[in-house]
Amino acid sequence: MKFTRRDALKGLGGIPLMGAVWWAGAASTVAKKKERSAILEQLNIQPSLPAAVPGIGGDPIRVGIIGFGIRGEQLCRALGFATNEWKEEMRLAAEENPNNSTLADFEAQDKLNVHLAGICDIFDYRANKALNSFNTPDNKMERFRTYQEMIRSGKVDAVVIATPDHWHAPMTIDALENNIHVYVEKPMTHNVEETYRLREAARNSKATLQVGHQHRxxxxxxxxxxxxxxxxxxxxxxxxxxxxxxxxxxxxxxxxxxxxxxxxxxxxxxxxxxxxxxxxxxHFFRWRxxxxxxxxxxxxxxxxxxxxxxxxxxxxxxxxxxxxxxxxxxxxxxxxxxxxxxxxxxxxxxxxxxxxxxxxxxxxxxxxxxxxxxxxxxxxxxxxxxxxxxxxxxxxxxxxxxxxxxxxxxxxxxxxxxxxxxxxxxxxxxxxxxxxxxxxxxxxxxxxxxxxxxxxxSTFLHMREWLSCARNGGKVSCGxxxxxxxxxxxxxxxxxxxxxxxxxxxxxxxxxxxxxxxxxxxxxxxxx
Amino acid sequence: MVLLRLFVGWHFLYEGIIKLYNPDWTSVGYLASAQGPFRSFFIWMTSDAMIGIADWGNKIALVFVGLTLLLGIFEKCGAIVGAVLLAMYYLAHPSFPWLTEVSVEGSYWFVNKNLIELMVCVVIYQLPTSRYFGLQRFFDKKEVLTQSN
The missing domain is CATH 3.30.360.10 (Dihydrodipicolinate Reductase; domain 2)
Known part of the structure; x- marks a missing residue:
């Protein structure tokens, strides 16, 4: 059997086409890549990696929560503590919408070496809500009637303040003066004068202050x-x-x-x-x-x-x-x-x-x-x-x-x-x-x-940084x-x-x- | 028919080569934004364990389909793989009127370009032309030769 010239043409005709397409695709991709990397090289921007934070060793840090409203609950979750009601709500939400991974994300969050030791909320329902979920054999939690009582109890090393704005400074100052670490929500203060007093208290305190701007x-x-x-x-x-x-x-x-x-x-x-x-x-619920x-x-x-x-x-x-x-x-x-x-x-x-x-x-x-x-x-x-x-x-x-x-x-x-x-x-x-x-x-x-x-x-990262600095020393992002x-x-x-x-x-x-x-x-x- | 086959092969090969030469390319976006009845399957493919397989599978399959149809060899095989690929693309982002279309150019009602190209693959499977134009021509001649001996 002999192949004719016609056979060769018809048999091999696809090869030059393939070569052309291959070359065109490769050349255009490589050229684009080159241009792109030339620009990136010129810009020389370094995408940041998360800062390494030393772990929180030793005994768990005893944290007291002041204010257990909307933000207070969120901050507790960032510390690894979610109420039973919230977990149930999120479980149902995930059932309804499989893409809702809120509960799974919460459960996947790294555990912090924290003991939620105290709750202070002036609304009985909220204080009890915290106790019902968090006061467990593994995590003994106590309710304090006032923040002063909690700060002086000797039972907390740190407090999280998530109250209306006009309470931020008085509570923060009192805690810092007693060398209790503070995580306070923003804005840090409610008026000009107390901003100076708070700064003074922070400068004189051995405790670590972090202001709640978690996007840092x-x-x-x-x-x-x-x-x-x-x-x-x-x-x-x-x-x-x-x-x-x-x-x-x-x-x-x-x-x-x-x-x-x-x-x-x-x-x-x-x-x-x-x-x-x-x-x-x-006024109480819509104080903002x-x-x-x-x-x-x-x-x-x-x-x-x-x-x-x-x-x-x-x-x-x-x-x-x-x-x-x-x-x-x-x-x-x-x-x-x-x-x-x-x-x-x-x-x-x-x-x-x-x-x-x-x-x-x-x-x-x-x-x-x-x-x-x-x-x-x-x-x-x-x-x-x-x-x-x-x-x-x-x-x-x-x-x-x-x-x-x-x-x-x-x-x-x-x-x-x-x-x-x-x-x-x-x-x-x-x-x-x-x-x-x-x-x-x-x-x-x-x-x-x-x-x-x-x-x-990011709130989890912010609180983790605060607790790590409180235990190991170091500088917080939002002091x-x-x-x-x-x-x-x-x-x-x-x-x-x-x-x-x-x-x-x-x-x-x-x-x-x-x-x-x-x-x-x-x-x-x-x-x- | 030869032209049709060459055009489809051309398209597949080019898509494959572009992805092959771009190390940053991944199908995560296309899969993660999948819609319709098989959404969860495509989302599953974006998992860490699966995404590498999905990306490489896609690249290799695209180039394979392109080569078979352009060179005119194993074209039936290529046509089937091409049809399966296109079916997956279609099902990930089906043009159903009750779904909001994301990242699509043009307007479609059930039938879109993926579906049309899929049908073309079926036709190529039904009406193979590589004996007429393609490497298959040589193998066929050999077969004829063996038979006649």
Whole structure:
């Protein structure tokens, strides 16, 4: 049998086609990869790994919980203690939706060497709820009627404070003066004066203070720090952060428990330094809506966004703050604003410059909030060379007029519409499909960070760091310096809103510049 | 028919090569965002134990289908593997009107491009052409030769 030329052509015709397709695919992939790695090499951004924290050796640390409301329960879970009611609720949620892994995530969380030794809540129902679930043969727990009693009992080494804002400082100061370690929720304080007293107490105490800004543990923020330090986006002149909520829970309309009554709640204790008013369930459960106990958007949510940026930029307290806003979406008797715009000025701050020396300096930090719309406006850092979107993921776009990337943009290696860097610790892939979906998950979970692709509760990391420092020494991520800056900045925003005036900070004396005839704390806490 | 077979082979091979040469490529995103009745199966494939197998299986299968259809050898085998792959792609993101489509270009009602290409694979299986154009031609001649001896 002989093969004809026709046979050869028809038999082997596919081979050159195969070669062409193979070459085209390989060449384009390799070229893209090369371009990408050239850009990445030029940027030289180091994605952060979680800091190694020394373990908590020896006897378990005895922790007392002060305040067992919504946040108190969450903090207990971060410590490894969930109520039976919550576990049951999450079990049902997982049954209903197999993708709900909340309970599984909780159970997979590393165990901390902690003994929940005490509970202090002035609402009987909540104190009993904690005892019912946590007072077990393995974990003896006691109820204390007052925080003073708990701090002086000799039965706790550390306390977790998750009370209304006006109690944060008095409790923290008392604990620190008795050398009891403190984890206190944000804002660290409720007025200006006590912020100084708390700082003094922390400086003089042997105990470790951690302020509850758990996002300092989020890996993307630590990576963002590297991005800024390397001048990747150049001089940042404007930062935009936002709060967008459009639901009752987001507007602090929390549930009122049916067991609440003057018999089950220690009302005088709740009031503390606040003006004396008759028993009021609305005030007790929805305290964030009144300046007397809470601090509205400036203390509850601006404090988060401020600290998120302060941990990346370390920009400190602004030179001045101007705020405006009003009660426009929830006219229900509250006296804190529900729409708020805060402008913080940093005329001397710079993240570095790619242009002529002296041309660029100064930055405005804008916080824009509404409780009447839920559209997701991301946090944006706007630099001369690029724009950074900051969240659980990071994205950097080069700027069309960038000095640093002028050559790259000129020869079309970069394009203003195409990100030059994306960091997504939740996905191990730059696949287009992957980022679309993982973005959805990541955006949902402000409370999560990712370590080696696994979801980890950032509050857990924050509390673990606190306990480790308490036992082994070392520096916490959000100590009194950071807490002081957060508290003063939030109070400046609140004060500016209240007074309708610019509030200025004197860096030298570390004091608010006085305004004649105005007592700042009186103004800040006034009903309006 | 030869052209149809070559085009499908071309498409498969290119998809496979692109993934083969990109070490960062993974099917996690496609699988994790799966919808429809087999969602849990695809989610299971994203587990640490399975994902490596799924990724490599996909790459090898794509290249295999591409080679068989382009070169014209074992094309029936290639057509079946191609149809199975496409069925999996389709089932992971079926174009059912009651599902929200994610990461899809174009508009589809039950029938989408994956399903059409799947049908093409079935046709290729039914109407093989490698005896006419492809390496198979040589083997066939040999067979004829052996028989005639």
């Amino acid at each position: 543990q989020t890996l993307s923020f630590q990576t963002a720090k590297d991005i800024i330090e390397k001048g990747t986006i150049g001089h940042v002149s404007l930062i935009q952060t936002n709060t967008n909520r459009n639901d009752d829970n987001g507007a602090w309309m929390y549930d009122i428990h049916p067991d609440a009554s003057p018999q089950t709640i220690d009302w005088d204790m709740f009031l503390g330094s606040a003006p004396k008013v008759p028993f009021n369930k609305n 809506k009144w300046w007397a106990y809470g601090s509205g958007l400036s203390g509850d949510l601006l404090s988060h966004d401020y600290d998120r940026l302060n941990c990346v930029l370390n920009m400190g307290i602004p030179d001045s703050v101007m705020t405006s806003g009003g009660i426009y979406t929830h006219r229900d008797g509250r006296n804190v604003p529900d729409v708020l715009q805060v402008n913080m000025e940093y005329p001397n701050f710079s993240t570095g410059s790619s242009q002529a020396k002296g041309k660029e300096q100064g930055m405005t930090f804008v916080y824009s909030a509404t409780l009447g719309n839920g559209f997701n406006r991301p946090t944006i850092l706007m630099g001369h060379d690029g724009t950074l979107e900051l969240g659980n993921q990071l994205t950097i776009w080069p700027d069309r007029q960038s000095t640093r990337y002028a050559d790259n943009i000129e020869n079309e290696k970069m394009s203003p519409g195409v990100p030059i860097y994306q960091y997504d610790p939740g996905a191990s892939t730059p696949d287009g499909v992957a980022s679309a979906t993982s973005q959805y998950f990541a955006d949902k979970g402000l409370m999560w960070t990712y370590i080696n692709g696994a979801r980890v509760d 009194v310096k950071e807490g002081f800056e957060e508290a003063i900045s939030s109070h400046m925003a609140g004060l500016s809103y209240k007074l309708g005036r610019r509030i200025e900070w004197d860096k030298e004396t570390e004091q608010l510049k006085p305004i004649e005839g105005i007592d700042f704390d009186e103004a800040l806490l006034a009903p309006m």
